[in-house]
Amino acid sequence: MTAINMLRLDSTNPDFARDLQQRLAWDASDDLDIHQRVLEIIANVRKSGDQALIDYTNRFDRTNFTTAGELELDKAALKHAWDSLPDDQAQALQTAAERVRAYAEQQKLQSWQFTEADGTVLGQKVTPLDKAGLYVPGGKAAYPSSVLMNAIPAKVAGVGELIMVVPTPGGETNAMVLAAAYIAGVDRVFTIGGAQAVAALAYGTETVPAVDKIVGPGNIYVATAKKLVFGQVGIDMIAGPSEILIICDGQTHPDWIAMDLFSQAEHDENAQSILISDNSEFLDQVEASINKLLPEMERAEIIRASMTGRGAFIKVASLADAAEVANRIAPEHLELSVADPEALAAQIRNAGAIFMGRYTAEALGDYCAGPNHVLPTSSTARYSSPLGVYDFQKRSSLINCSAAGASELGKIASVLARGESLTAHARSAEYRI
């Protein structure tokens, strides 16, 4: 087995910005052929409803459904999955769900209003979405943790009906996924997947209700379908490959850091694991740990491909420099494996989630610490946030003018409207003076 030689960058190098940009670059360009096939699937589901859904499902998932009713799993099936789970898994899922729920409760937006001196009331009313759809991948890539992370914030927000879709390739269901749906409080589950499931959630069929927003991860067909139905419904982010950025002062055991890098790299070959340190000997030690631990890993080949193709070690002059590099990268996951993580976190502006201190492995956050594991990837943490309760709530502005308030505001609105040559606006305001 050849050793992994990590790509090394140095932040004091004049070409550093360019070299870093090159390593971060990720081309998520659309495949026109997939685009076309997904458009066709959406059009057919809109036109033929349940029948199209049955046909596509039988074809892509090798099933033999004949009526749309068979596409739904009833509550008893979910409860059965939960009841038959081994004790340790049930306990772990339950505790994770409780912690995710407790954190989510803190995120809930509240309505507010205030009254001005003349009696005019201004406010913001917060309401949950009526219906939300949750896409869950089927087969081997099915992650029960992902069900908890997507479903619980929706239920905490108060979404009226949460509808999950999960394909069952060859009829195979995943007990832990169904058990997670059960304890997360998912309202209805349909055994459909792919672009056809997204289309059904967006437009509705005779059997599947149309929702207001669709969340959850999926393959390229699912992601393309989500992009194409956006506007008809809301969607969460379209995720790129997962990333971790670790800043370490050189005082954490190098095996710990190597394994934390692996935990990202094992997701897939495009996942990105980057380590920053002000200590170049430590970078050598972590590289040694990587090569020592790699042969023990079940997913060694995926990890190798990810580490050599997309990973990097960055040497910086100081931890303050490290923070600035992190802000430029705007990573999905940022581990601060340093003596004073609070001081360093104060310098971070752009990151999906910040894992502070040597004990806070990203894996703890992936499953059960409480904060969501659905996080902005590909530098989008510069302007977007983790999935949260707020993604299942929306705001309406409230304006209730008193007669006196309307009279004063009417004068201002009239001047501005006439300045914009919008005279019907002006006259509508002037009626209230």
Add this chain to the structure above:
Amino acid sequence: MTAINMLRLDSTNPDFARDLQQRLAWDASDDLDIHQRVLEIIANVRKSGDQALIDYTNRFDRTNFTTAGELELDKAALKHAWDSLPDDQAQALQTAAERVRAYAEQQKLQSWQFTEADGTVLGQKVTPLDKAGLYVPGGKAAYPSSVLMNAIPAKVAGVGELIMVVPTPGGETNAMVLAAAYIAGVDRVFTIGGAQAVAALAYGTETVPAVDKIVGPGNIYVATAKKLVFGQVGIDMIAGPSEILIICDGQTHPDWIAMDLFSQAEHDENAQSILISDNSEFLDQVEASINKLLPEMERAEIIRASMTGRGAFIKVASLADAAEVANRIAPEHLELSVADPEALAAQIRNAGAIFMGRYTAEALGDYCAGPNHVLPTSSTARYSSPLGVYDFQKRSSLINCSAAGASELGKIASVLARGESLTAHARSAEYRI
């Protein structure tokens, strides 16, 4: 002049849902030719930077710029625009800005954190975007109110640098727009527009800095460019035609209601004005007011086209019915011109902004009441919110595990990770037990 006969719908009619859907339908399908031209403009700006920007600007805006420095308006130019404004306009703009700012201050998200019994700290850190870009249309469609509504929330959020772009077709600037930029606290202004301005903000040139998010309205080229750069930067919503839905109990002067409908219809021929009442005689009275007032309107032909092509009067059995129809429409603007607007507002789940009571004309909210006039259109209020301070802030999750906390969480994470066959995740967690 032929009289306007408003399309009448009745919510008790069995075909009502279908008929309403037909009237609401709005096809925002992409124009492939425009798509292709915008892609080319973006590619050229990425490749040639300032030079492409100068070339496109000279060509599309009939200007004669030779160096990129000429594309920037300095602070003195903005101050001059403000100083030379007539008193009534300056006063109106100032008051509007103060009210928009006071409301926006209420929207600011705050960071929070809590400590668990074992010392583990969980939290959510809120930070402003580093840089934001604001697109402002040039020429006749230039709206100073729109500058205030987009710029003030960004500045209240604490955005580091707010960069405005506004084309100057034929070299013509709009004093009120520049004055609005001045009092809103815009940091830099470039006299560029179209897809080339969006590309410059998204990718940066030698002169124009790259931003993290682009907001503001624009024509089809601007909207297409925003869609295409999404991901590289954040964007606000892509707005459809503006809409108003008025629910009236028949006790407001029909002229007021007619003018409120006009104030939406005068925007453009695709704007949509809908009136709902439980009183069919009142609908007749408003139709009479429409035909009486129309000849007096400066934009009579636009109003006529909008009212006949996209407007509607809906007769309902009760105000509770009206609320349900409103929830189905999820209007951008909802006027509750009724005796008890609080009671009715309590039944509304889906609306961008709710204007309560007979005195609260939408026009007051468009200019100066305080809440933002950038609102979700085309039924997207089902899942999205008015533009606000929160659009210029993002959240990072914080996780800081104590040794004891990491040990407990590590056990749970290990079980769940092994259940998902992610052993590097499991081992990373197990190191902390």
